[in-house]
Amino acid sequence: MAHIALYRTWRPQAFREIVGQKHIVQTLQNSLREGRFTHAYLFNGPRGTGKTSAAKILAKAVNCLKGPAEEPCNECANCIRITEGAVMDVVEIDAASNRGVEEIRDIRDKVKYAPTEVRHKVYIIDEVHMLTTEAFNALLKTLEEPPAHVMFILATTEPHKIPATIISRCQRFDFRRVSLDEQVERLREVCREENIEAEEEAIRFIARLSDGGMRDALSLLDQIMAFSGKTIAYDDVVAITGGMAGDQFEKLVHAVKRRDVGAVLKLVDDFMQEGKSADKCMESLLYYFRDLLMVKMVPGSQAVTDRIIDIKPFAEVAESFTTQELISMIDTLNYYQTEMKYSVQPQTLLEVALMKLCSTQGGEASEAGGARAAEPAPDGLINQLKGRIQRLEEQLSQLLKQGVAPAAPNSFGGGGASGARPASAPVAIKKIEKLDGYLEGKDTDETREALQRWSQVLGRVKEQKITIHAWLVDGEPVSVSGGNLLVAFKSSMHRETTEKPANKQLIEQVMNDVLGTPLHLVTIMMKDWKAAAEQAKPAEAAKEELKLVAEDEPNAVKEEWIHEAIQMFGEDLVKIKED
Structure with a gap:
């Protein structure tokens, strides 16, 4: 007889056999007992944690000849045939290979017909996040007005890719990673039933490598059995899996x-x-x-x-x-x-x-880590801080003479000690000088057109390479200037990946095709862009205020700068000296 993989042999056939998902099993069994099961479920969780198995068990439980019951009997004709996949009214669909709108429309056309063999038609859609936008729209219509005899069970490892309109129409169950102890106990049971002698350390190592996936653990055990036979040692597990002892x-x-x-x-x-x-x-x-x-x-x-x-x-x-x-x-x-x-x-x-x-x-x-030997003595630290404050005061005085507005706290530089914030002022001013062209171009027709067509750019990038789209979607075009399109990112990791030469080249090619103008991609962090835009406003306002000050009121501007200095340094550090 042909060998059957362990994870298939030991696939749960009843709720009591599902490992590590007690909170989900109890909820489903209660709803079955009270007859309160719904028309759509969403099973979400890491791979190998029992999502598809639970879906099949639920399909058997609602159609069992002795039920609906908390557990399928696995003895009646319905349970046996559903287990074998021979019931036409219980359909399992792989959305990764059937992701188009036509497949979902076919389901929509068939759900209106009553089941021919069992009580409920059950559609199990695995990896549902792989469906296209059009397919989701077609599925949404069916979920909105489902016939009484139909049940949908959607399974996914990436629920964030599913539209909120779909999720809101389902009862959502989050499968968790199976704990190490629960995996070890299940592996012990399998070894016992399969007459395998395995060292405790070997079993724990297998469970640890599976990263919370029961299916992965059984697959590893199966692989190691092919090498070691019925006796499994820790060294064998390390050798087979490529781990290190x-x-x-x-x-x-x-x-x-x-x-x-x-x-x-x-x-x-x-x-x-x-x-x-x-x-x-x-x-x-x-x-x-x-x-x-x-x-x-x-x-x-x-x-x-x-x-x-x-x-x-x-x-x-x-x-x-x-x-x-x-x-x-x-x-x-x-x-x-x-x-x-x-x-x-x-x-x-x-x-x-x-x-x-x-x-x-x-x-x-x-x-x-701040080793004690390297830390300066308290007196030395105080002297350093005094010197820094003096230099900052000199910088601020120079800036005021030049008529430049000081940078707002936390701009560009982020957090840090309050005494260190003013040191970012010259840096911020330098950045604004570089962004002048973009700040002036943020309200131009070219920028507005880029914003309007950005969704087309994202769609075209997604068609060519979905991984690049996953990074680029975090960005937002903010300005077109000098043949460059400036895109602001919320995440530094997304920005850095987008900046990689191969990724950047593809994006620029798509931009040129969609926008009809050869543009280079330039990126910036969103927080830096907003800080620069905010910093530019006070500078403009300051110029306007200088025009409005009367000749007999020379202290008006001075009072404003004093107020700004107190806001930046605090009242304790600001001393006002008369000229």
């Missing part, structure tokens, strides 16, 4: 602690020779340093004991680092892991990241 981590971290770059690079080369991928090594390293930090800061936490079987080696390694060193190392690894996604040489980035840890560990990391 704890002792390998320990060697690597000790080499980093010693700043032994040669040993670090040799270990990385060994990992690559063993067939491990650089991105997997980086991910495992992040988890390892996260565990070290947890052991150091909250040694008795449940979050630690769930993930670490033998905590003693972790405690010993963690003891050799300060908390700030570990946090700094995690930041470094996280940065390079993000860069890996866009790199054709991930191994090089892994090596660079580890060399960076060797060079900054105990050095720059300590400085970033």
Whole structure:
């Protein structure tokens, strides 16, 4: 008999078999018991957490010959045939491959007819977020006025891509990641029933790698069984999955602690020779340093004991680092892991990241964390602050003589100590000078036309490459000037990705096609654009006020600047001296 994958063999056939979703199971069973089930459900959650399985069980429960009941009997003709997929009135649709409006219109035309084999027609639409806008519109009409005999169950991993008008017509259930303990218990049960001898450490490692997905855990177990047979050891799991054993981590971290770059690079080369991928090594390293930090800061936490079987080696390694060193190392690894996604040489980035840890560990990391030895004495710090305040007062005085309005607090520079805010004034003024052309062009016909056609630009970009559209949709065109289109972004990550040469070239080509004018894409953060626009207003207002001041009232402008200075520095730091 042909082998059937474990995740298919152990797919839940009743609500009681669904792992880790007690809150959803209880709600659905209560509604079935009271006969209060609705016409549309939305099952949302990470992959492999039971969304489609729950949908099929619900379809059986409402059509069971002994029901509707809290649990399908799985013995009657209806339950058996629905399980086999042989009932024409229970339809499972993959929206990833049937995403067009025609497929949904076909459903809309058929729902009006009564079911022929069971009580309720049930349409299970998997990955529903993949439907096109037109298909969603066609589906919306059906959800608004559904026949009494029809039930829709929509499943998705990305609910934010579904129109709010669809979501509002469904009962939404959020499936959560299955906890480590629940996964371990389920894997133990599978091993018991399949006569597999597995080490406890191996089972926990499989559960940890699955990242909360029960299906992923069973697929990994199946893969490891193909290698190890009926006896599964921890070392086998590490070898098959491309992970790194704890002792390998320990060697690597000790080499980093010693700043032994040669040993670090040799270990990385060994990992690559063993067939491990650089991105997997980086991910495992992040988890390892996260565990070290947890052991150091909250040694008795449940979050630690769930993930670490033998905590003693972790405690010993963690003891050799300060908390700030570990946090700094995690930041470094996280940065390079993000860069890996866009790199054709991930191994090089892994090596660079580890060399960076060797060079900054105990050095720059300590400085970033405010090491006590590097902190200035209190008197020295006070003198520094006094000197800074004096320089800022001189800068402000010079600005006032030039007739330039001071920058508003928090503009461009963001937060920080109140004494440091005025230092951003010259920087802000410099930025405004560069933005003069854009500020003047924000209300022109060219800018208005770009705003009107921006949705067409986004639509064309989405057709050519949906990933670029996902970044660009965060931006908003704010001005056209000098052959450039300035787009303001709310997220710095979206802006940086849009600025990548390949992405930028595609966007500019689409802009030229849609707008009919060759324009270059220029980007800015939305907060900076708004700050520049606000800063330009006081400068214009100040010019107008200067024209209105009478000759016998020379102190009017002066009083205004004094008020501005007090707003920026506070009354304690401003001293008014008569000329």
